[in-house]
Every structure is written in structure tokens, then in C-alpha cells.
Amino acid sequence: MxxxxxxxxxxxxxxxxxxxxxxxxxxxxxxxxxxxxxxxxxxxxxxxxxxxxxxxxxxxxxxxxxxxxxxxxxxxxxxxxxxxxxxxxxxxxxxxxxxxxxxxxxxxxxxxxxxxxxxxxxxxxxxxxxxxxxxxxxxxxxxxxxxxxxxxxxGRLVRAPVGEAMARLVGDSIVMQELKTLIGRLAQSDATALILGDSGTGKELVARAIHERSPRRNRAFVPVHCGAIPESLFESELFGHVKGAFTGATATRAGHFEVAEGGTVFLDEIGETPPALQVKLLRVLQERTYQPVGASKAKKGDFRVLAATHRDLSRAVREGKFREDLFYRLNVVPVLVPTLRERPEDLQLLCETFVAERNRDRETKLLPPGDECLEAMRRYSWPGNVRELEHLIERISVLKDSGPITVEDLPSVLRETVLPAALPGFGAEARSMNLNAELNRLEVELIRLALKQSHGNKNRASQILGLNRTTLVEKIKRLGLQPFADSLGPGEKEAF
Ligand SMILES: Nc1ncnc2c1ncn2[C@@H]1O[C@H](COP(=O)(O)OP(=O)(O)OP(=O)(O)O)[C@@H](O)[C@H]1O
Ligand SMILES: [Mg+2]
CATH class of the missing domain: 3.40.50.2300 (Response regulator)
Incomplete structure (x- = not known):
């Protein structure tokens, strides 16, 4: 050596x-x-x-x-x-x-x-x-x-204290409880999982939690931002290179897969991977070997793969933007991370957590929001999900040192998004809102309501909503409501 x-x-x-x-x-x-x-x-x-x-x-x-x-x-x-x-x-x-x-x-x-x-x-x-x-x-x-x-x-690898990600995954709602159970199961297996969810929902946190609970916990968790690596550097970044392999390769360097030996590779934003590189990833996942640039032999690797995306990958496959074979290779176990608007019951706990964190960091005495403020927060659509909430509380804590967070502390977009709590129907007080976000939220709320009324039976729910069943099933899938539907009772068994 x-x-x-x-x-x-x-x-x-x-x-x-x-x-x-x-x-x-x-x-x-x-x-x-x-x-x-x-x-x-x-x-x-x-x-x-x-x-x-x-x-x-x-x-x-x-x-x-x-x-x-x-x-x-x-x-x-x-x-x-x-x-x-x-x-x-x-x-x-x-x-x-x-x-x-x-x-x-x-x-x-x-x-x-x-x-x-x-x-x-x-x-x-x-x-x-x-x-x-x-x-x-x-x-x-x-x-x-x-x-x-x-x-x-x-600085490419940050080791978080063991158990941190799972402890950080705040939420008691049924959807979050289910997610945590799934994380526990996945941690015991070595299966490849595809983590799906909107921006800021906590996909990376989920991936870290799976790794942390798995037997691979003491080895590296290596996040790879698939969309951020220039095409020309992709192989050398992921598979490494030997000294002299190309101009500038002054020393042999390990790629992400080698660093992750024994641990977990987290392919983040996998949906952004250019097509030419998708085929290279596919080969690694199939053969569990990779070849450093300039090396004469391929290396055998022992790594677990977790991937995440905020994109609808099955749609990207239909549109020919994402390789079908790679999709199936990754999507062995899909993990749906719910949006914040799908779990409004967690808002209080999340607020309490973030307020406590800010108080600890800044030695302030801010208090979590009371009922009125929480109600306004529940009515908002949270397009940026948990990250948006975290940033909001951070901003408020800079402006305010003590006392509870009130409606007055909220930015106007939150105060003015006054979709009435009782659905359906908009109230007269609606002044300005982001139409798409609100329609989305309304859609989620109505489908949840119909599913609740039908105890998870999609045939009945589709009748209540005046939709055909296939459209409802598609919407449930797209909006990540399947775990919610499952939680309501036996329903009918169906496979997507
Ligand atoms: N359930 C949760 N409890 C507490 N904090 C959370 C939760 N989910 C996410 N967060 C926090 O929100 C922020 C965003 O989470 P994360 O980066 O995991 O989201 P993401 O889904 O990967 O987002 P993006 O799609 O933008 O990459 C992080 O600071 C994370 O700690
Ligand atoms: Mg992320």
C-alpha cells in the first residue's frame, strides 16, 4: 500500500x-x-x-x-x-x-x-x-x-450523533406514526427505498433515520446530490479516480460509493439525474460494482442505497425522462413523506419543538403559538412544508424574545390566507390567496373528508366526490394520501 x-x-x-x-x-x-x-x-x-x-x-x-x-x-x-x-x-x-x-x-x-x-x-x-x-x-x-x-x-461528510434523525422527526399524526413504523422496518432490511415527498417535507431526515437505525449505522451515510454534479465529473465523484486518470487528477481519490463502504449512499434528487448518467447508476445498482476513472479493474462495493425525489417519477418514466429500469431498481420500497398540510394536527408539536430549539440557541423565552394563531397556521397551505415552518419560527424569534407567537407575528401571506376551517365553501373574509396552493389544499381536505366518511372505502368516497374511482385512486396516490386511507379501516385491498 x-x-x-x-x-x-x-x-x-x-x-x-x-x-x-x-x-x-x-x-x-x-x-x-x-x-x-x-x-x-x-x-x-x-x-x-x-x-x-x-x-x-x-x-x-x-x-x-x-x-x-x-x-x-x-x-x-x-x-x-x-x-x-x-x-x-x-x-x-x-x-x-x-x-x-x-x-x-x-x-x-x-x-x-x-x-x-x-x-x-x-x-x-x-x-x-x-x-x-x-x-x-x-x-x-x-x-x-x-x-x-x-x-x-x-466537509463532505457530517456525522450526526446516533439516533438524532429519528428523534428529530417530530409528529404524532397517524401518517407520521406510520412513517416511523416503516422507517423501523426498513432499518432492519437492506432493501433499496425510494423516498417521495414535496420539498421540505423531511426526506433527507427520513433517509438518515433509516440509516441510523440500521446495522450500517456506524459506517458513513453519504448524501449525493444527483442534480448538482456536472456531467463531466459524475463518474469521478461517484466512483473515484486513480492518480493521473485525467488532467488535474493529481492524487488517487475515493468516490462516494467507496466512502460509503459498509454504509448507505443517499441518492438525493434522483429525478434530476441526466439520462446519460442514469444508465451508469443503473449498472452500479445492478452489479454492486463500480469502476474508478482510470482504474483497470472494477471494485466490489457493499453499500445500501436510499434515493429521494420531490418529482413524480412514474410520470417522468411515462414521459420518457427517467429510465424505467432504474425506476424499478430504486422503487423496491416506496416511502411517502406526507406534506405538512396533510398533517395539520402536528403543527402544534412542530411549533413547540422549533420554539424550544430557538430558545435554547438564543437564550430567549419565546412561547409557542396559542389557539388562534395555530388555527391561522392550520389554514395555510405550507408549500415549503416543515422547512418553511422552521424558517418562519426562526424569523419570528429574531424579532421577538419572549411571549407567545401570535397572529400579528405571522407574515401577511399567512394571516390573509383565510380559507375557512369548515369545508367546503370559501368564506367572505378571503382576501388574497395563492389559488393553486389553496385548491391543492382544498382537494386534499375534501378527499380526506370523503375517505373518512366512507371509512376508507374508495368506491364510496369516489361517489361522494362525484369522481370516477380511477381518478380518485390516482389523486390519492399523487397526494400521498394512501397511508391515510389505509389508516381508516380495511377498505378494499388494491395495489398501485
Ligand atoms: N418531521 C419533522 N420534524 C422536525 N423537523 C423536520 C421534520 N421534517 C423536516 N424537518 C426539518 O425540515 C428541514 C427540511 O428537511 P429535509 O431537508 O429532510 O427535507 P427534504 O424533503 O429533503 O427537502 P428538499 O426536497 O427541499 O430537499 C430540515 O431542517 C429538517 O430538520
Ligand atoms: Mg432534501
């Missing part, structure tokens, strides 16, 4: 730093002998406590951690024993996950310490290696962790 431990620019040029933590001096020495020739800069600590002090110093944590030597370079990877005097490896891991989540931690376990290894993985260790280990396998594992470390440095 060549010493390719420095990455290409700026801060990226400093060597990779590994902190070895073990109470046995001889073990540290042998690891150092293995790693130093690969170009790694090595730091050592004989116990968890010293290691924590070094980490604290390296990230500039003040107070209490002053017993470390002066300048400590940023640490990229920690390789740590579990059982040590002072603080244990698990204590160290907890500390690192809390204060320096971008550091990858590889844990060393003695033969038979299975429970400890499992605990370490749960806490977010990258992997564990059983002692005594085989040097080539050991180096391979370190090189893999190094790939992630490079991405952390480039």
Missing part, C-alpha cells in the same frame, strides 16, 4: 493523525511500527483519561482538560483498547461522540469480549478488531476509516 495519507489541498494537506490508546506499551509500539510507514502521524496514550485530554486539547476544549501537552494536532482516527485503567475505551468513545463526532474510532477487543464490542458499535465506533490481529486486515480497516476522515476534513 502506498503512503497516500495526505489529501489534496489546504488543511487537507496535513498528514492524517492517529491516536493509539492502549495500556500495553508493546502493543502501541507494534501498531506504530505498522502505521508510521504508511505516512500516518501517531500520537499515543496509555489510558482513556489521557486520550480524552489529548482529544480535548486537539479540538480546543477549555477547562478541566489542561493536563495534556501543548499543541496537539487535529486527530482523525482513534484506535483504542477497551479495558484500561482510569477511563475505559467506552468512556473515551462516549466523550469523542459527544465532543468530536468527526473522529472515527476503531476499538480493539480481546478474544471473547463480544458484549463490549457490541456496546462500542452501539456507541458509534467505526468498527472493532479482535486481538491478536492480522496486520494486512488491520491496515485495510484503518485505510477505510481514513477514507471517512478525508471526507470529514473536506
Amino acid at each position: 502506498s503512503p497516500t495519507t495526505a489529501v489534496t489541498s489546504g488543511d487537507e494537506l496535513r498528514p492524517m493523525t492517529i491516536l493509539l490508546v492502549d495500556d500495553e506499551w508493546a502493543l502501541r509500539a507494534s501498531l506504530r511500527r505498522l502505521l508510521a510507514p504508511e505516512g500516518f502521524q501517531i500520537l499515543e496514550a496509555p489510558d482513556g483519561r489521557t486520550a480524552m485530554a489529548l482529544v480535548a486539547r486537539s479540538i480546543g476544549l477549555p477547562s478541566g482538560w489542561a493536563d495534556a501537552p501543548q499543541a496537539v494536532p487535529p486527530i482523525d482516527i482513534i484506535i483504542s483498547d477497551l479495558r484500561m485503567p482510569e477511563a475505559s475505551g467506552l468512556d473515551l468513545l462516549r466523550f469523542v461522540r459527544e465532543h468530536a463526532p468527526e473522529i472515527e474510532v476503531i476499538v480493539l477487543t480481546a478474544y471473547g469480549e463480544v458484549a463490549d464490542a457490541v456496546a462500542a458499535l452501539k456507541l458509534g465506533a467505526y468498527n472493532f478488531l479482535e486481538k491478536p490481529f492480522d496486520p494486512p486486515a488491520f491496515l485495510l480497516e484503518v485505510k477505510r476509516a481514513q477514507l471517512l476522515a478525508v471526507e470529514h476534513r473536506r
Whole structure:
């Protein structure tokens, strides 16, 4: 293996730093002998406590951690024993996950310490290696962790604390409960899932939640914005390239799929992928291999694929804009993320959550909206969904430090969108509104009403609405109302 431990620019040029933590001096020495020739800069600590002090110093944590030597370079990877005097490896891991989540931690376990290894993985260790280990396998594992470390440095990979996305997915409505159940099931499988929903509904959050709950949780979650990569760079970004593959390829570089080894690739905005590139993605998904630009051999990959789009992909397929084979490959399990207007009952909880977050960040004493204000919010169509609500509360919190959010704090578009709560029929007070958004909302409300009255029976609901059944079924599908219809009772079984 060549010493390719420095990455290409700026801060990226400093060597990779590994902190070895073990109470046995001889073990540290042998690891150092293995790693130093690969170009790694090595730091050592004989116990968890010293290691924590070094980490604290390296990230500039003040107070209490002053017993470390002066300048400590940023640490990229920690390789740590579990059982040590002072603080244990698990204590160290907890500390690192809390204060320096971008550091990858590889844990060393003695033969038979299975429970400890499992605990370490749960806490977010990258992997564990059983002692005594085989040097080539050991180096391979370190090189893999190094790939992630490079991405952390480039800011292309952000590690969120484990469990965060699921906890963040606020909502108690039936549709959200169903979504969370589905996330739980999907996390247990390795199936490819296509996450569908309007802009700002939380598709990326759902993808992260699936990854976080899955056995792949300690490996990378790599978002790829399919529409944002120039066509000419697509292969090198996704599959990597070898040094000298093209002008400017001054070093071998791993692509997204390689970084995601063992983890999850999130193909975001998959609907924006140009046709020429769709076929390349299809090949990777079919064969689970990819070929770095300029490499002579394809690499076998182990990754899970989640994709998302706000587009109606089946329509894009009908219109010839999206490959049918790729669509079926991705759409193994469709996951519909409801719009905010489909779950008005969650508005209160979402407001409370965002207000509490703003108060925490800004040390303010803002209170969530009262009934009147919530009512106005429920009448609004929320074209930007949860993201729009989050931004709204952020804006209000800048202007107001305390007391409840009231109708007066709402922007005029919200105050003036006075579609009456009782449907159908518009009230005389309607002054200005976005017609399309309102019609959409009205359509959703009426279909929900009809479905409720018919206990989920689409034949009856279509009669109530004066639609033919096929049109209603299509609308239910397009508007993401299927989970709602299913929640109302047995209905009739039908497959889309
Ligand atoms: N159910 C939810 N509870 C709390 N916050 C949420 C929820 N859904 C989304 N958010 C927040 O709303 C914002 C938008 O979410 P996210 O980026 O996942 O949406 P998206 O569907 O991927 O949007 P886009 O289509 O624009 O990419 C994020 O800040 C996210 O944390
Ligand atoms: Mg998104």
C-alpha cells in the first residue's frame, strides 16, 4: 500500500493523525511500527483519561482538560483498547461522540469480549478488531476509516450523533406514526427505498433515520446530490479516480460509493439525474460494482442505497425522462413523506419543538403559538412544508424574545390566507390567496373528508366526490394520501 495519507489541498494537506490508546506499551509500539510507514502521524496514550485530554486539547476544549501537552494536532482516527485503567475505551468513545463526532474510532477487543464490542458499535465506533490481529486486515480497516476522515476534513461528510434523525422527526399524526413504523422496518432490511415527498417535507431526515437505525449505522451515510454534479465529473465523484486518470487528477481519490463502504449512499434528487448518467447508476445498482476513472479493474462495493425525489417519477418514466429500469431498481420500497398540510394536527408539536430549539440557541423565552394563531397556521397551505415552518419560527424569534407567537407575528401571506376551517365553501373574509396552493389544499381536505366518511372505502368516497374511482385512486396516490386511507379501516385491498 502506498503512503497516500495526505489529501489534496489546504488543511487537507496535513498528514492524517492517529491516536493509539492502549495500556500495553508493546502493543502501541507494534501498531506504530505498522502505521508510521504508511505516512500516518501517531500520537499515543496509555489510558482513556489521557486520550480524552489529548482529544480535548486537539479540538480546543477549555477547562478541566489542561493536563495534556501543548499543541496537539487535529486527530482523525482513534484506535483504542477497551479495558484500561482510569477511563475505559467506552468512556473515551462516549466523550469523542459527544465532543468530536468527526473522529472515527476503531476499538480493539480481546478474544471473547463480544458484549463490549457490541456496546462500542452501539456507541458509534467505526468498527472493532479482535486481538491478536492480522496486520494486512488491520491496515485495510484503518485505510477505510481514513477514507471517512478525508471526507470529514473536506466537509463532505457530517456525522450526526446516533439516533438524532429519528428523534428529530417530530409528529404524532397517524401518517407520521406510520412513517416511523416503516422507517423501523426498513432499518432492519437492506432493501433499496425510494423516498417521495414535496420539498421540505423531511426526506433527507427520513433517509438518515433509516440509516441510523440500521446495522450500517456506524459506517458513513453519504448524501449525493444527483442534480448538482456536472456531467463531466459524475463518474469521478461517484466512483473515484486513480492518480493521473485525467488532467488535474493529481492524487488517487475515493468516490462516494467507496466512502460509503459498509454504509448507505443517499441518492438525493434522483429525478434530476441526466439520462446519460442514469444508465451508469443503473449498472452500479445492478452489479454492486463500480469502476474508478482510470482504474483497470472494477471494485466490489457493499453499500445500501436510499434515493429521494420531490418529482413524480412514474410520470417522468411515462414521459420518457427517467429510465424505467432504474425506476424499478430504486422503487423496491416506496416511502411517502406526507406534506405538512396533510398533517395539520402536528403543527402544534412542530411549533413547540422549533420554539424550544430557538430558545435554547438564543437564550430567549419565546412561547409557542396559542389557539388562534395555530388555527391561522392550520389554514395555510405550507408549500415549503416543515422547512418553511422552521424558517418562519426562526424569523419570528429574531424579532421577538419572549411571549407567545401570535397572529400579528405571522407574515401577511399567512394571516390573509383565510380559507375557512369548515369545508367546503370559501368564506367572505378571503382576501388574497395563492389559488393553486389553496385548491391543492382544498382537494386534499375534501378527499380526506370523503375517505373518512366512507371509512376508507374508495368506491364510496369516489361517489361522494362525484369522481370516477380511477381518478380518485390516482389523486390519492399523487397526494400521498394512501397511508391515510389505509389508516381508516380495511377498505378494499388494491395495489398501485
Ligand atoms: N418531521 C419533522 N420534524 C422536525 N423537523 C423536520 C421534520 N421534517 C423536516 N424537518 C426539518 O425540515 C428541514 C427540511 O428537511 P429535509 O431537508 O429532510 O427535507 P427534504 O424533503 O429533503 O427537502 P428538499 O426536497 O427541499 O430537499 C430540515 O431542517 C429538517 O430538520
Ligand atoms: Mg432534501
